[in-house]
Amino acid sequence: MTDLVVRPLVAGEEELFDSMPDPLPQLRQVGYADGLAGGGYRPDRTWIALRAGRVVGRAAWALPPGSVGEPWLERFDLAAAPEDGAALLHAAHQALGGPKVYHAALPAYWRRQPEVRAVVEPPMAAARLAGLVEQGERLRCSWTGGPLPASAGGPLPASAGRYSFRPATDAAEINSLVARIVAPELLTGAETARVVGGVDLARDPLAWLTGPAQDWRVALDGAVPVGLAATAGDACYPMIAYLGLLDESARGELLADAVGTLAAGGAYEVVADVDAHRVATVAELDRTGFRRIRSRVTFALPQA
Incomplete structure (x- = not known):
C-alpha cells in the first residue's frame, strides 16, 4: 500500500481541504472557505493525510480571532483506517503544542443510522487511539x-x-x-x-x-x-x-x-x-x- 503522507496545508492550497467529498452533507456546519474568511480556520492549523496524492483524512482546528483559549478540533473527516487518522492527529498535536479538545459534530440520532455510524465511528476511534477520551454529548x-x-x-x-x-x-x-x-x-x-x-x-x-x-x-x-x-x-x-x-x-x-x-x-x-x-x-x-x-x-x- 502507498505510504501515508501527513502534513499541514500551506497558503495557496486551501482547496485541498474541499477536494475530499463531504461525508455528512446533511449536517449544518460552517464551510471551510467561510471559516477561513472569518479567521477561525487557518492553513497552519489544518492538516491532511494523503495516499497516492488523494486526501483520505482532513482535520481543521478552529479558534476565532481574539479568543483567549486554545483551538479545538472542529472538522475531522476520515476515509481511511482509524490508525491513519490517529497518525494525522499525533503529528498535528505535536505541532500544535499538545492534544486539543475535539468536538465531533454528528447528525441527530446518529446511533440509529448504520450508514452515518459507518462515517463517524472511524474518526472517533482515531481520536481514542490518539489519547483522547469521550467527555460527554450535547444536543442542539x-x-x-x-x-x-x-x-x-x-x-x-x-x-x-x-x-x-x-x-x-x-x-x-x-x-x-x-x-x-x-x-x-x-x-x-x-x-x-x-x-x-x-x-x-x-x-x-x-x-x-x-x-x-x-x-x-x-x-x-x-x-x-x-x-x-x-x-x-x-x-x-x-x-x-x-x-x-x-x-x-x-x-x-x-x-x-x-x-x-x-x-x-x-x-x-x-x-x-x-x-x-x-x-x-x-x-x-x-x-x-x-x-x-x-x-x-x-x-x-x-x-x-
Missing part, C-alpha cells in the same frame, strides 16, 4: 415557527397556570438567582463562551450575555422566583442561552415562556443546547416542539 435542538400566534412549528404547550413570568429586574437579581442554581438545564454556546471569552456560562453568564436584564425571564410561584431563562434574541441567532431551575416543576412552563417571548419578538427559529444525559429536559424540549438537529460528542485528554 431547534424550535422552528414564526411570530406568534401564527406559528408553523405548532402551538406551544398550554400553561397550567401555576407559575407567572416577568422580565428580570436587574443584573443583581440575575446574579442572585444564578448563584442559587447548582446546574443549569440549558447552556447554549457554552463552549464558545469558554474558549473565546474565558467565561463559565453556568456561573457567570452576564460576563458573556451582555444584553439588557429584560432579556431574562423569571418564573414565579406566587412571589417566589423558581426559575431563570436568558432569551438572547440579538445574538447570532435567537436562542435560550441559559435556563436554570429552583423548582423542577417549572421546567416546561418556563421553557414555553422563553420560546414564546422570542417568537413574539419576531424569531422564526429558536435554538437550545442540552446535555444528552438530561433526560427530563430533553423530553420537555421534545414536548415543546423542538427537534434535534445535531449531536456533539466531546473528546479530550483524560482528566487527572
